[in-house]
Amino acid sequence: MAEIIVEEKGKKSGKRRPKKHSTRIDMTPMVDLMCLLITFFMLTTAFSKAKVMVITMPEKDQNQDKKDQPQISAARTLNIILAEDDRIYYYKGMADPKKPPLPTLHKTDFSKDGIRKVLLEMNKDLFKKIAEYRDKRLTGKLVVADSTADNEIKRMKKDDRKGPIVLIKADEKAKYKDIVNIIDEMAICNVASYAVVDLNSVELEMLKTAPK
C-alpha cells in the first residue's frame, strides 16, 4: 500500500533479463496487526482493575460497658431494615417496647423515588451544601486540589448536626447486593453517619407483621 513500484521504461532493447523484483517487504500489514494488538492490551489492562467500596465497622469489644456506647438522638435516627426479595422497610426514631406505640414500618424499594427520596429529604441541608461546593468546583469558580476538596467535604460531613443517623439492619434472608446497594445509597446521598448493625428482637417482631 505504501509502496508503488514504478516500472522502469526505455530498456526494451537488448537481451531479455529476468524481471527484477523489489527486495523490500511491505511492512504495512504487520504495523496494522501491531496496532490492533496494542490497542487490545491497553484496553484490557486499563479496565480489568477492580473497584472497591470501603466500609469500616465499629470495633467489637466484649469488655465494653453498655454505658460507654455513644448515645444517639432518636429524632435523627433512621432505621433501615433490609428484608427478603429486595424489600426495604424504614422507620424513624427508636422502637422501644417500654414506650408504646411502636413505630410503623414503611415499605419502600431501591428505585429513585424509593429510599433515596427519604434519605435526601432527611439529609437536605448537608446534601445541598456538598452539591453546591462541587458545583462551584465544576464551574471553575473555586479552584482547589482534589485532596483539599475531599477534606473539605469530609469536614462538612463531620460538622453536620442535622442530618440523619442511619442504622442499617439486614435480615438473614437479605442478599449481599442489598447491603452493598444501601451503603452505596449513603454515598450517593452524602449521608454523614451510618452504621451496619444487627436487628434486635423488637424489630424482628415488627418485621413479621409488616406488609409484604
Next chain:
Amino acid sequence: MPKIKAPVRSPHIDMTPMVDLFSVLLIFLLLTASFRPQEAAPITTPPSVSEKQAPDNDIMTIFISKDGLIFFNFDNGKDTSTHFRSKLLAKMGEQYKITFTPKELDKFGKLASFGLPIKDMKTFINAQDSKERDALQKGIPTDSTDNQLAWWIRSARLTNQFAEVAIKGDGDAQYKVVKKIMDLLQENKVNKFNLVTTLMKEEVTLKDLPK
C-alpha cells in the same frame, strides 16, 4: 533547453522503525499487564458508585460464590521474595499437622485462589491440570466445629500484618454468609473491609432534592 526531469521515485515509506517501536510497546505491555487470575467460581459483583481502586498487593481476598461457597486468596506481597503464600501454607500445615515439602510450598506460592478443606490441599497442589483442581474446590469449611476459614484468616494476619481484607461476593449471595465472614474478621481485629464492586455511575443533583 530540455526540461530537467526529476527522477521518478517510489513514494515508499520505510515502515521498519514503526514496526520496531510497536514491538517494543507490545512487549512492554505484555510484560507489565496483570491478567485476571483464574477464579474458582464465577462471581458477579454488585454495582456501586465507588471509584476507589483495589490495592494490588498486600491483600487477602475472600470470595463468596452465589451458592455460599467460600474461597480464599492471598498475595505474595509487594516484594515477591517474601513468599507470603508459602509461609501461610506452612503455618496452616503446622496447625493441622500436615507437613508440606518445600517443593509443594513453592508450587502453592504460584497458584491463585483456592477453596477446599485443608486435608485435600496436598492433592490440590500436586494435581496435574486445572480440571482436576476445580473438582476439588468445594469451598473452605466454616462450621463451628472445624472453622478452617478462621485459621486461614488468622494465619494470613500473622504472616502479613499489613494485608488488607477484600470481600468479593456475588450479588445474589446470602447476607447471612457475608455476615458470618465479617464477624469472623472482626474477631481477628479487622474492622475495615473492601467490598469489591463494579463501577456504575449514578448522579443525583440539586434538582432531585425534594421540595
